[in-house]
Amino acid sequence: MVSKIDNALSLQQQALGLRAFRQQILAGNIANSDTPNYKAQDFDFSTVFKATLAGLGGGNLPLAKTAARHLPGSADSSAVRLMYRAPVQASADGNTVDMNVERAQFSENAVQYEAGLAFITSQIKTLMAAVQGQ
8 A cells, every 4th residue: 555655646756856956956056156157057857857757767876986995886877967058148257147047947946846745735635535534
């Protein structure tokens, strides 16, 4: 039964995880708006989400050991490929962060995240009602 509940919520869980990661990327862009030569980054949510659902982002990659005393480890091979934003207007210091674009993307992503939370809360309430026999 737990696996059925997990399957019912996994779609939203993956979407929320990607939204949270995108929020971090956008916040990093905003935080570095005054950093010379900083290149704004983002990713196409729908493409990454489809790839995640198709299972293209699973698995771990081994980390390269460049010295004998390095510990072995692995890195998550996620389907997220960060891309640089094309600057709308060139800046003298080489920074490509456009605060208007970043604020708009940040706000839109936050709204989508909140909508995902509302949807998963609704799903949980429906499952709880079914379990309780209401």
